[in-house]
Structure formats: structure tokens, C-alpha cells
Amino acid sequence: MRIPYGTIVLLLVAAFLYVGMTANLTGLRGTDAAGRGMAMGFAAVIGFLLWLVLAGLFVLAWFNGRLPFWAAAAVVILLPLSAVAAAVATTYAGERGRWLMAAPFLLPPLLALYALWARLPAAHGVLPPAATGAVLGGAILLLTAVPLAIGWIETMPNPERDAARAEQQRRYEEDMARRGREAAEAEEARFVKLGPDSPLAEWLDFLAPGSSYFERALQGARAVTSRNRDAATLLREGRLPELETLWQLDLDAAAVCEAYAGALQAQAAKIDRTREAYVTEALEIEYQLDNMKWLVRAGCDLDRSLATLEARIRAIADNARLTGIADTVAALRQPR
Numbered sequence: 558m559r560i561p562y563g564t565i566v567l568l569l570v571a572a573f574l575y576v577g578m579t580a581n582l583t584g585l586r587g588t589d590a591a592g593r594g595m596a597m598g599f600a601a602v603i604g605f606l607l608w609l610v611l612a613g614l615f616v617l618a619w620f621n622g623r624l625p626f627w628a629a630a631a632v633v634i635l636l637p638l639s640a641v642a643a644a645v646a647t648t649y650a651g652e653r654g655r656w657l658m659a660a661p662f663l664l665p666p667l668l669a670l671y672a673l674w675a676r677l678p679a680a681h682g683v684l685p686p687a688a689t690g691a692v693l694g695g696a697i698l699l700l701t702a703v704p705l706a707i708g709w710i711e712t713m714p715n716p717e718r719d720a721a722r723a724e725q726q727r728r729y730e731e732d733m734a735r736r737g738r739e740a741a742e743a744e745e746a747r748f749v750k751l752g753p754d755s756p757l758a759e760w761l762d763f764l765a766p767g768s769s770y771f772e773r774a775l776q777g778a779r780a781v782t783s784r785n786r787d788a789a790t791l792l793r794e795g796r797l798p799e800l801e802t803l804w805q806l807d808l809d810a811a812a813v814c815e816a817y818a819g820a821l822q823a824q825a826a827k828i829d830r831t832r833e834a835y836v837t838e839a840l841e842i843e844y845q846l847d848n849m850k851w852l853v854r855a856g857c858d859l860d861r862s863l864a865t866l867e868a869r870i871r872a873i874a875d876n877a878r879l880t881g882i883a884d885t886v887a888a889l890r891q892p893r
Contacts, residue, residue, distance in 0.1 A: 561617070561621065561676055561677070563617050564614060564617050567610050567613050567614050568669060571610045574603050574610060575607060577599075577603045578600050578665075579661075581596040581603065582647060582662070604640070604643060604644070607665055608636065608637075608640040608665075611636065611668045611669060611672065614668075614669060614672035615629075615632050617676055618672050618675035622676035623675060623678040624675040628671075628675065628686070631694060635694075635697055635698065638701050639660075639664045642700065642702075643661035643664055645660075645705060645708035646658060646659075646660035646661055646704035646707075647660075647661055649704070649707055649708065659700060660701070660703070664697065667696055667697050668697060670693060671689070674693070748763055748774070751763075751774075752777070754781075754782065756781075757778060757781050757783070757784050757806075758787060758796075760777060761791075764802050779805075784806055784808060788808055788812075789815075789816040790816075792816035792819070793820070797821070797824055797841075798841050801844040803848045803851070810852050810856070811855075811856075817857070818858070818859050818861070819862075821849075822862050822865060824866070825869045828873060829869070829873075830872075835873060842870065842882055842886065843882050846885055846886075849863070858891070859889070859890075863889055867886045871883045
């Protein structure tokens with residue numbers, strides 16, 4: 558018997574796709590709604606490719622193996638139906654029970670096993686067609702029929718079920734609204750506790766761009782008695798990305814100049830192709846341009862840090878945005 562290279566290759570591809578599909582299906586329980594949606598989408602795409610590979614296995618079994626005619630006719634019907642059944646089972650497993658996940662988890666290996674048996678006629682002496690078809694075919698038929706039956710039932714009118722789902726959705730929306738109110742109240746309570754004696758670090762959450770507290774937080778942060786010292790400390794701690802509003806905080810430029818120069822050097826060191834997210838680190842500089850302009854106008858010497866920063870950005874610049882940032886940084890350097 559010749560080695561079935563094509564079947565072996567397709568089995569390996571099927572195994573790879575099966576692992577990817579089941580990994581996404583397994584992750585459905587441990588994430589939020591958005592994460593579940595993404596996992597479901599990936600599982601659907603990978604599952605579609607997996608069933609195409611399974612179809613290829615049966616094609617090879619028909620032409621190069623010994624697939625009984627009655628089995629081939631059954632495969633033509635059951636293979637697409639099994640794919641639909643796997644999708645239906647995944648959809649209703651949350652409501653009907655996790656046992657439904659047996660369909661997407663077991664159907665691919667059972668189908669692959671039957672296709673492999675059909676491709677290897679030598680195995681038919683040990684595993685007779687009738688018995689093998691009854692066992693594997695029966696399991697495939699059961700795993701296909703049950704989810705399809707449940708899906709059909711779910712499409713039938715059922716006022717009680719629909720009312721229960723509507724009530725569940727209403728409770729969910731009320732719960733989400735309550736949590737939103739509680740979170741807003743907790744944030745407001747935290748904000749009103751802040752005052753001139755509060756560290757600048759405690760104001761940072763409310764100084765984030767887009768925050769509804771931004772204007773009030775800006776006024777409050779300007780009144781913090783230790784803001785110059787706190788700002789320098791935060792810069793030395795590497796929290797430069799959180800401090801894009803330094804120029805608006807009524808600070809003494811001389812008090813933060815040295816710390817800011819050091820923070821720029823540290824940020825420049827992250828802009829390296831050998832590091833992860835080096836482009837993101839470069840783009841962070843765009844949000845520091847107002848701070849740099851303010852400090853340079855105030856007489857702060859940032860030339861060494863600006864030169865390093867410019868060189869680093871130009872070394873990785875591959876688009877107009879990065880080049881523009883590098884040009885702006887270069888323009889801030891003092892003429893010699």
C-alpha cells in the first residue's frame with residue numbers, strides 16, 4: 558500500500574485548525590461580551606476552514622480509498638449538516654447546557670477518523686464497513702441531529718420562553734445601569750475628596766483626555782501645593798505618558814526641567830526595533846509636544862534629550878506621521 562501523503566497532510570492541517578477552533582470555544586466562558594464575540598467569530602472562521610479540510614479528506618477517500626457508496630451519499634448530506642449543527646450547538650450551549658459543546662468538539666475527530674478509515678482499505682479487514690459505519694456514522698448522526706433539533710425548537714413560537722428572555726434582558730440592562738451609576742457615584746466621591754493637599758498623582762485619573770472631570774480637575778491640580786515636587790517625582794518614576802497636561806498645571810518649569818529631560822531620555826530608549834511596541838512608544842511623543850514647547854520657551858535645556866529622541870524616531874520612521882514628529886522635535890532644539 559502506498560503511503561497516503563495527501564491524507565497525512567490534510568490530517569495535520571485539520572489537527573492544527575481543530576486546536577485553533579477548540580481554543581477559541583474554550584475561551585468563551587472566561588471573558589466579557591466583546592471577548593466572547595471575537596472568540597466566536599474566530600471559531601466560526603476556523604471551523605469553516607476545518608470542515609473544508611474534512612471534505613477534502615473524504616474526497617481523497619472516495620478516489621484513492623474505498624468509501625462505500627451508501628457512506629459517500631451519507632457524507633454528502635451529513636458533512637454540511639454537521640457543520641451547521643456545530644454552529645447551532647455553540648450558539649445555544651449557554652442556554653441549553655454545556656453538554657451541547659460535545660458536537661463541535663467531537664464531530665471533527667469522528668469525521669476525520671471515518672475518512673481515514675475509508676482511505677485505508679487495509680483496515681477494512683479489521684474494522685468491517687458495516688460495523689464501522691454503524692458506530693462512527695451513528696455517533697456522527699446523533700451529534701448532528703440533536704443540535705439541529707434544538708435549533709429547530711428554538712425557532713418555533715414560544716411566548717413563555719420569549720417572555721422569560723425579555724425579562725432576563727431587562728434585568729441585565731437594569732443591572733448594567735445600576736453598576737454604571739454606582740461607578741459614577743464612586744468616582745464622584747473620590748473626586749470630591751481631592752484638595753490642595755492631595756498628591757498630584759491622585760489627580761491624574763481625572764486629567765485624562767476626554768474625562769468629564771477634566772476642567773474641574775485642571776483647576777484643582779493647579780492649586781496643589783506640592784505639584785512641582787510631585788510632578789518631578791512622577792517623571793522620575795517613568796509616568797511620562799500620564800503627564801501630557803504638565804504645561805497646563807501652572808508649574809515652575811525650572812522645578813521639573815531636569816526630571817523631564819530624564820524622562821524623555823528614558824522614553825527615547827524605548828524607541829528601538831528590538832523592543833515590542835516601539836512604534837507606539839514613538840507616537841507617545843506626539844502627546845508631549847506641548848510640554849516640550851512650554852519648557853523650551855521657559856528656558857529649559859532639553860537639547861540633549863531632544864537630539865536623542867529625534868534620532869531614535871527617524872531611525873524607525875516609515876510614515877509621514879512619525880517623520881512629522883521627528884521634524885517637530887528637531888525644531889525645538891536651540892540653535893547653536
